[in-house]
Amino acid sequence: xxxxxxxxxxxxxxxxxxxxxxxxxxxxxxxxxxxxxxxxxxxxxxxxxxxxxxxxxxxxxxxxxxxxxxxxxxxxxxxxxxxxxxxxxxxxxxxxxxxxxxxxxxxxxxxxxxxxxxxxxxxxxxxxxxxxxxxxxxxxxxxxxxxxxxxxxxxxxxxxxxxxxxxxxxxxxxxxxxxxxxxxxxxxxxxxxxxxxxxxxxxxxxxxxxxxxxxxxxxxxxxxxxxxxxxxxxxxxxxxxxxxxxxxxxxxxxxxxxxxxxxxxxxxxxxxxxxxxxxxxxxxxxxxxxxxxxxxxxxxxxxxxxxxxxxxxxxxxxxxxxxxxxxxxxxxxxxxxxxxxxxxxxxxx
Amino acid sequence: xxxxxxxxxxxxxxxxxxxxxxxxxxxxxxxxxxxxxxxxxxxxxxxxxxxxxxxxxxxxxxxxxxxxxxxxxxxxxxxxxxxxxxxxxxxxxxxxxxxxxxxxxxxxxxxxxxxxxxxxxxxxxxxxxxxxxxxxxxxxxxxxxxxxxxxxxxxxxxxxxxxxxxxxxxxxxxxxxxxxxxxxxxxxxxxxxxxxxxxxxxxxxxxxxxxxxxxxxxxxxxxxxxxxxxxxxxxxxxxxxxxxxxxxxxxxxxxxxxxxxxxxxxxxxx
Amino acid sequence: xxxxxxxxxxxxxxxxxxxxxxxxxxxxxxxxxxxxxxxxxxxxxxxxxxxxxxxxxxxxxxxxxxxxxxxxxxxxxxxxxxxxxxxxxxxxxxxxxxxxxxxxxxxxxxxxxxxxxxxxxxxxxxxxxxxxxxxxxxxxxxxxxxxxxxxxxxxxxxxxxxxxxxxxxxxxxxxxxxxxxxxxxxxxxxxxxxxxxxxxxxxxxxxxxxxxxxxxxxxxxxxxxxxxxxxxxxxxxxxxxxxxxxxxxxx
Numbered sequence: 001x002x003x004x005x006x007x008x009x010x011x012x013x014x015x016x017x018x019x020x021x022x023x024x025x026x027x028x029x030x031x032x033x034x035x036x037x038x039x040x041x042x043x044x045x046x047x048x049x050x051x052x053x054x055x056x057x058x059x060x061x062x063x064x065x066x067x068x069x070x071x072x073x074x075x076x077x078x079x080x081x082x083x084x085x086x087x088x089x090x091x092x093x094x095x096x097x098x099x100x101x102x103x104x105x106x107x108x109x110x111x112x113x114x115x116x117x118x119x120x121x122x123x124x125x126x127x128x129x130x131x132x133x134x135x136x137x138x139x140x141x142x143x144x145x146x147x148x149x150x151x152x153x154x155x156x157x158x159x160x161x162x163x164x165x166x167x168x169x170x171x172x173x174x175x176x177x178x179x180x181x182x183x184x185x186x187x188x189x190x191x192x193x194x195x196x197x198x199x200x201x202x203x204x205x206x207x208x209x210x211x212x213x214x215x216x217x218x219x220x221x222x223x224x225x226x227x228x229x230x231x232x233x234x235x236x237x238x239x240x241x242x243x244x245x246x247x248x249x250x251x252x253x254x255x256x257x258x259x260x261x262x263x264x265x266x267x268x269x270x271x272x273x274x275x276x277x278x279x280x281x282x283x284x285x286x287x288x289x290x291x292x293x294x295x296x297x298x299x300x301x302x303x304x305x306x307x308x309x310x311x312x313x314x315x316x317x318x319x320x321x322x323x324x325x326x327x328x329x330x331x332x333x334x335x336x337x338x339x340x341x342x343x344x345x346x347x348x349x
Numbered sequence: 350x351x352x353x354x355x356x357x358x359x360x361x362x363x364x365x366x367x368x369x370x371x372x373x374x375x376x377x378x379x380x381x382x383x384x385x386x387x388x389x390x391x392x393x394x395x396x397x398x399x400x401x402x403x404x405x406x407x408x409x410x411x412x413x414x415x416x417x418x419x420x421x422x423x424x425x426x427x428x429x430x431x432x433x434x435x436x437x438x439x440x441x442x443x444x445x446x447x448x449x450x451x452x453x454x455x456x457x458x459x460x461x462x463x464x465x466x467x468x469x470x471x472x473x474x475x476x477x478x479x480x481x482x483x484x485x486x487x488x489x490x491x492x493x494x495x496x497x498x499x500x501x502x503x504x505x506x507x508x509x510x511x512x513x514x515x516x517x518x519x520x521x522x523x524x525x526x527x528x529x530x531x532x533x534x535x536x537x538x539x540x541x542x543x544x545x546x547x548x549x550x551x552x553x554x555x556x557x558x559x560x561x562x563x564x565x566x567x568x569x570x571x572x573x574x575x576x577x578x579x580x581x582x583x584x585x586x587x588x589x590x591x592x593x594x595x596x597x598x599x600x601x602x603x604x605x606x607x608x609x610x611x612x613x614x615x616x617x618x619x
Numbered sequence: 620x621x622x623x624x625x626x627x628x629x630x631x632x633x634x635x636x637x638x639x640x641x642x643x644x645x646x647x648x649x650x651x652x653x654x655x656x657x658x659x660x661x662x663x664x665x666x667x668x669x670x671x672x673x674x675x676x677x678x679x680x681x682x683x684x685x686x687x688x689x690x691x692x693x694x695x696x697x698x699x700x701x702x703x704x705x706x707x708x709x710x711x712x713x714x715x716x717x718x719x720x721x722x723x724x725x726x727x728x729x730x731x732x733x734x735x736x737x738x739x740x741x742x743x744x745x746x747x748x749x750x751x752x753x754x755x756x757x758x759x760x761x762x763x764x765x766x767x768x769x770x771x772x773x774x775x776x777x778x779x780x781x782x783x784x785x786x787x788x789x790x791x792x793x794x795x796x797x798x799x800x801x802x803x804x805x806x807x808x809x810x811x812x813x814x815x816x817x818x819x820x821x822x823x824x825x826x827x828x829x830x831x832x833x834x835x836x837x838x839x840x841x842x843x844x845x846x847x848x849x850x851x852x853x854x855x856x857x858x859x860x861x862x863x864x865x866x867x868x869x870x
Contacts, residue, residue: 006435006471010394028501037573041562041713044510049555051515052522055356058544069548086504090511097483097491098360100431100476105389168397168468169438170446170461197545198552206553208635323401326611330404338411342418364755489715489755509715516757517709561710564674568703569775570695570727 002095002110003159005103009166016108016162023116024089027082039083046075047087051094058194070187072118073127073148074195078209081119088115109162113155122151137200144199145192149185156184357519359427363480366419367487373417378486378494380587384594385482391598392474397442397464398450402605403474409594410477417485424484428477435472439465488512506575518555525551624649625671625701625779625807630680632666640666642831644680653808655818655839658828659853664783664811667828671781671809672701684779699728702777702806706784708764712756717748717767720756724775742773746800762793766800779807786814815857819843827852 005013031039050071057068071091076084089111095101102110130143160176163169171179203210367374373381392406414424443461450458483491489509496505525547630644640663648654658664669675670682673694684700687693705711714720718739725735743749746766756764765785772780785801786794794817801808801821812818818825818839825842827835829852835842842848843856 005475006468008393010390024504025501028503032503038563042559043507045514045555045559047511048514048518052518053548056526086507090507097479103475104479170442198549201546201549209556322611323608326607327401327404329610330607331407334407334411338415341415562713565711568672568698569724576726
């Protein structure tokens with residue numbers, strides 16, 4: 001579920017950084033305005049709690065495989081949307097720096113995917129609506145499951161969009177969606193069950209924790225309009241980037257479609273399974289090298305293979321061999337320099 | 350799945366590296382954070398079929414790790430823990446992208462294979478850069494740098510609190526889960542009900558701890574504001590570091606140095 | 620000057636769930652005294668301590684610190700006067716480095732940076748932790764954490780030190796060092812502890828709490844000599860006052 005740097009383009013990564021940074025700034029302001037200085041240590045410690053809780057496994061009912069808590073929804077139930085969003089974001093920052101979960105550039109995406117949806121969509125619009133103030137256990141479980149599923153579905157879909165818009169992975173949009181959404185449906189149900197289990201345990205053992213949390217984030221104090229607006233802004237921005245990206249290619253939406261169907265073409269051309277392929281043949285003829293065209297800036301050597309026609313295999317092989325040899329030399333050189341530097345450092349001491 | 354104790358030890362080790370004292374360690378954290386960002390952005394800005402041009406970028410992590418006197422084996426091991434994940438994701442590319450690029454002896458190399466290799470190299474570079482940043486800077490300084498680069502204080506304070514209590518809570522979590530494992534007679538996990546109450550207990554203890562910390566803060570006059578001292582400044586050294594590396598990265602982005610070197614060497618040999 | 624008197628009058632505390640934690644607690648502690656508050660688990664020791672710096676508000680009764688009654692208005696001043704060292708040092712050391720932690724209080728007092736630095740240096744030297752200044756708290760040992768926690772409180776230059784179980788979780792050597800440190804303080808000191816040998820060494824006066832009330836209040840030696848009282852309050856004589864199990868010789 002974590003996006004990784006290696007699959008991101010700078011444009012998508014950068015935009016999502018912007019979106020995440022904006023939401024962090026807005027949430028920080030909101031939390032500061034609440035003037036509840038009790039929350040300062042609470043958010044920190046609960047973040048650490050999520051960190052620890054994510055490392056404890058349990059057996060997923062009826063499957064035998066093990067799962068763990070995600071925690072986005074649970075944090076929101078305990079802290080309210082703004083403080084929870086900041087807490088989730090902080091957990092992701094630590095994970096990206098210390099465990100390479102995701103990566104630094106991918107942080108924006110991950111904060112958005114895993115923080116925004118549970119805190120600003122799933123909790124206020126689904127969980128609170130269904131659970132109300134004094135939910136029965138069944139109602140609480142239902143609310144938690146539905147909210148977790150919706151939050152994770154949105155998050156997963158957002159991962160698909162970001163990956164496809166980046167264009168590093170060749171996974172077609174449709175395949176990716178078919179892969180991601182059902183998996184996250186299952187994860188969402190489990191997350192909902194776990195969240196409900198923890199919330200109902202705590203509300204029996206220490207009701208004031210849950211009650212206090214619900215009171216401090218009553219819907220009245222949550223300006224839904226702002227949430228909507230920021231979500232809209234985020235969507236527009238993401239959409240803008242996708243289309244900006246697409247506009248480098250000949251035909252905006254078509255590009256996206258071509259991406260999906262195009263790779264079908266390649267497989268299809270080989271085994272001839274897909275019936276729809278014939279209809280696409282013409283389009284393929286139009287864009288024989290579409291897959292190379294994207295971000296093939298003229299300045300770079302990558303064009304050497306990208307831009308050329310299919311026939312020039314020999315030439316491509318040539319540049320590739322030269323590149324390969326050069327790469328090896330570079331690697332050797334780099335490590336040699338490192339070795340020398342380290343030797344010098346040690347001898348200085 | 351990583352074990353809790355292992356993860357905590359790992360965290361502590363990386364954190365301890367940052368207490369080292371080298372020219373790189375002494376630089377202002379902002380220079381290092383920004384340089385890392387430029388590095389990552391240039392690396393990922395290559396198109397997906399770029400493979401060889403990525404190699405010259407290894408110069409950066411290697412040089413910094415050497416100057417920062419980091420244990421190479423540890424960093425390599427840490428990076429190699431992430432590579433399998435990149436490999437799984439990258440392996441999808443050859444399945445979907447079968448455009449033939451060239452034949453290398455008996456092997457037909459497709460675009461998918463090249464982009465797969467590219468993803469793996471990208472992973473090694475970006476992940477390595479992140480680890481090295483933390484190892485030569487330390488989380489505290491990274492946070493201070495973020496704050497001085499405009500991150501709201503509420504968020505940096507949150508990061509610092511989180512980081513401080515990760516050590517306390519993961520130990521608490523490890524104790525609880527060890528106790529559960531010892532009583533679950535070898536079965537790997539336990540049901541949802543026991544998990545719910547285990548996590549619930551942990552949560553309640555966490556909550557009480559937060560209340561005690563708040564008490565400790567109030568006892569020392571906390572009024573909602575955090576004060577900190579300025580540790581270092583952004584001087585010529587930092588500027589030189591940032592501009593120097595950035596120039597190199599951009600140059601390597603524009604010119605495929607590996608290609609160029611390879612041609613040169615092959616030309617000399619033939 | 621009657622400045623550092625701690626006066627507790629008819630203190631009562633009832634928790635929200637109806638548990639009566641303290642009932643009609645009365646005592647006065649004078650300047651420079653070193654007093655132990657002992658009692659079984661659940662006797663109300665912690666609840667009592669939390670009243671002394673105003674974290675909990677009495678259900679009934681009154682607390683006076685120095686010349687002021689403890690009210691919302693005097694709270695900041697009283698929190699500075701009464702330095703509290705928690706049982707779990709991890710709760711007290713929340714900042715990223717030892718320096719930041721010790722400086723947290725002085726910065727909140729609004730002191731200028733140079734003075735803060737000087738204070739941090741002084742108190743860390745006082746507790747023998749000057750070399751730890753730049754370390755993060757999670758790299759400290761239990762004994763080191765405790766000293767730093769004490770330093771964070773000393774940096775506020777309190778008149779009264781309140782410590783909850785100062786020796787719990789320390790190894791014998793760290794405990795011995797801590798006792799040496801605590802003995803040298805000239806502050807008014809109030810401890811709670813199950814470490815009755817420590818009480819014997821450090822406190823001339825002991826208050827025994829039992830089920831939320833003061834069962835006894837007097838010279839430490841006298842109280843530890845009253846076996847009936849100790850048994851009733853689920854306590855026992857400090858080991859150093861008991862007979863030797865090997866040679867069988869009495870005290």
